[in-house]
Amino acid sequence: MKLPNLKTKLPKNRNIVKKPIGVPPAIAHFDKGLASIQDIIAPSSVEVDFRHIRIGETFYKTLFVVGYPRFISPNWLDPLINFNHSVDISMFCYPEASSDVLTDLRRKIAEMEATISSQIENGQDVDPKISAQLEDALAVQEQLAKGVERFFQFGFYITLSSSTTQELEEITKQLHATLSSMLLTAKAATLQMEEGFKSTIPMGRDSLYITRNMDTTSLASTFPFTSATLTQNKGVLYGLNEQNGSLIIFDRYSLENANEVVLGKSGAGKSYLIKLETMRQFMFGTEVIIIDPEGEYDALVQSLGGERVIFTASNPVKINPFDLSGMYEPGENELGLKILSLHGLLRIIMGNLDATHDAILDRALVETYRQKGITPDPATQSKIPPTMQDLYKVLLGYEDPNAQELAFRLEKFIKGSLAGIFNQQSNFDISNPLTVFDIKFLEEELRPVAMHIILDFVWTKVRKTLKKRLLILDEAWYVMKYEDSASFVYGIAKRARKYYLGLTTATQDVEDFLATDYGKAVLSNSSIQVLLKQGTSSSEQVGKIFYLTDSEKQLLQSAQIGEGLFFAGQNHVIIRIIAAPHEHQVITSDPKEKLKMEQKAVQDAIPEKPMNNTAQTNPQKTAESSQNINSTEAIRPPENLTTPIMPITNEVSNVASPPNKPTQ
Ligand SMILES: Nc1ncnc2c1ncn2[C@@H]1O[C@H](COP(=O)(O)OP(=O)(O)OP(=O)(O)O)[C@@H](O)[C@H]1O
Numbered sequence: 001m002k003l004p005n006l007k008t009k010l011p012k013n014r015n016i017v018k019k020p021i022g023v024p025p026a027i028a029h030f031d032k033g034l035a036s037i038q039d040i041i042a043p044s045s046v047e048v049d050f051r052h053i054r055i056g057e058t059f060y061k062t063l064f065v066v067g068y069p070r071f072i073s074p075n076w077l078d079p080l081i082n083f084n085h086s087v088d089i090s091m092f093c094y095p096e097a098s099s100d101v102l103t104d105l106r107r108k109i110a111e112m113e114a115t116i117s118s119q120i121e122n123g124q125d126v127d128p129k130i131s132a133q134l135e136d137a138l139a140v141q142e143q144l145a146k147g148v149e150r151f152f153q154f155g156f157y158i159t160l161s162s163s164t165t166q167e168l169e170e171i172t173k174q175l176h177a178t179l180s181s182m183l184l185t186a187k188a189a190t191l192q193m194e195e196g197f198k199s200t201i202p203m204g205r206d207s208l209y210i211t212r213n214m215d216t217t218s219l220a221s222t223f224p225f226t227s228a229t230l231t232q233n234k235g236v237l238y239g240l241n242e243q244n245g246s247l248i249i250f251d252r253y254s255l256e257n258a259n260e261v262v263l264g265k266s267g268a269g270k271s272y273l274i275k276l277e278t279m280r281q282f283m284f285g286t287e288v289i290i291i292d293p294e295g296e297y298d299a300l301v302q303s304l305g306g307e308r309v310i311f312t313a314s315n316p317v318k319i320n321p322f323d324l325s326g327m328y329e330p331g332e333n334e335l336g337l338k339i340l341s342l343h344g345l346l347r348i349i350m351g352n353l354d355a356t357h358d359a360i361l362d363r364a365l366v367e368t369y370r371q372k373g374i375t376p377d378p379a380t381q382s383k384i385p386p387t388m389q390d391l392y393k394v395l396l397g398y399e400d401p402n403a404q405e406l407a408f409r410l411e412k413f414i415k416g417s418l419a420g421i422f423n424q425q426s427n428f429d430i431s432n433p434l435t436v437f438d439i440k441f442l443e444e445e446l447r448p449v450a451m452h453i454i455l456d457f458v459w460t461k462v463r464k465t466l467k468k469r470l471l472i473l474d475e476a477w478y479v480m481k482y483e484d485s486a487s488f489v490y491g492i493a494k495r496a497r498k499y500y501l502g503l504t505t506a507t508q509d510v511e512d513f514l515a516t517d518y519g520k521a522v523l524s525n526s527s528i529q530v531l532l533k534q535g536t537s538s539s540e541q542v543g544k545i546f547y548l549t550d551s552e553k554q555l556l557q558s559a560q561i562g563e564g565l566f567f568a569g570q571n572h573v574i575i576r577i578i579a580a581p582h583e584h585q586v587i588t589s590d591p592k593e594k595l596k597m598e599q600k601a602v603q604d605a606i607p608e609k610p611m612n613n614t615a616q617t618n619p620q621k622t623a624e625s626s627q628n629i630n631s632t633e634a635i636r637p638p639e640n641l642t643t644p645i646m647p648i649t650n651e652v653s654n655v656a657s658p659p660n661k662p663t664q
């Protein structure tokens, strides 16, 4: 094949080829007159001095580290990283070939050994510095030869900045003091400030090249990120990591259990966190059940379309504590467990019982169920259960005065002021994915009873059908102060995982909660623990249990609202709980904010006044009506906008007969 004749391929006019390729000169000339990004961001001047460099209006000074401590521990650079003035730190690591280092080391070791032996020969004392160096060199040699360690050169530069030279010198002194406390020796890069500055900007260029030998372990311990990140790649957002601004995202159902404990003094932001988490979990299809002793979840229920179940004597919703789950689990005696749970409940209702009372009560409970045809045989357990009244009658039927006394103690729930709350057949079933049991309207002494009964009811429900659920026990101290209820809560915490349930307990009575064995057990059965602001004495106790450092204890004492420590497994970080404005509106319990929002809602709801013929003909009436609009009377919210104390519509629509049980 004939090769092409290159000569013939050349263009005829050779001048064209010689012309410069690229931007035509006219355009290049035009571009010169335009401002580039560099022109805009560049400082107006740079002044390089012996002791500093001034860029724009800021002075910079670079120091390099020449002396290092003999021993370092992990996180040894912490005082420098947390220095209370902004510093730019650069670290350069240059890997070295181990074979070269070993040759040098061998020579160095031989030198040191020779020095030591000549000192011995001359009858001199061996220089302890040399023997220490020899020891180090031998150790490094061994590690390198084995390949356990590698060898590096390490350059470490620090640049300080300030708006005045005086302040810069002042900060430099402070930095020297901090570095000395860490046994680091640093020198100013005098006459090399420009190189120093360039080495500490994020360009990865070491213009100083002042290095020191380091092995892998020592180098690893210089890793500067001392703040932990605690996050997963899925789940809900709990808040921001205050130390490094990262997000704390967790899927509690992916941990060993899905339980959470929130501890903090009153007003620390516990309920806020719980509500926020509820909203976010709800979006992921989790069914949420809340026991609310303070009646503060109303706005949340309304916003998420949930159901609020209110407990009062006159309310049609009833829960019978004698209900059986109707489930049969091999190896479990459902009736026995129920009787045990009723024992606990009755101890809360009746006060402490001695052995005789306990024995009578046990006999009476068995008898009460037996009279309804219910025995330990699972087949009998779908029959209509007894009520509190039936137990009362059984107790009255015994001739023993102790039994009479027990009946007497129970009387107020049957005939007295509290009749009608817990002594009727259940007529309610959880059907809404967000159900709040509001017990605010019950008297204080009844709340623990109600909470126990609701917990028992929910637990039965949870075990019946498997679903991803969250059970929230706000103000848990109501139940935790009674041993029987506390043990029940602990039982739930221990077994919740099997039923895809996450239990959240929040309490302000931190000391009492942590003083009981059950409280501690609930805590240790919770994968997520959140500590919000603490009082002085509770922070000490919390410090002991959570192994907190003094500064962490200090942090908890001085924490802002919504700030604290977030524990997941073995790790913890400082958390700031934040909500989006639309979430905040729903979950805030600040009365001032709520009032403002209510007023705004009212104003938005007032329809614009239509043009009115009468008004045109009757000026007096117009004046009157406009006065009315301005008066407080007129801006009272329309009926449908006021928050009903008891939203009857929701409840009545859900008063349904429970499945498998005929209505009375
Ligand atoms: N992270 C937060 N951001 C903004 N406001 C918050 C935050 N946490 C709580 N608040 C506000 O602080 C106040 C108290 O919060 P919250 O009701 O959650 O306290 P608490 O710890 O549950 O108190 P208590 O134990 O008395 O129930 C509320 O007005 C709430 O709106």
Ligand SMILES: [Mg+2]
Pocket (backbone or CB within 6 Å): 270, 271, 272, 474
């Ligand atoms: Mg609260």
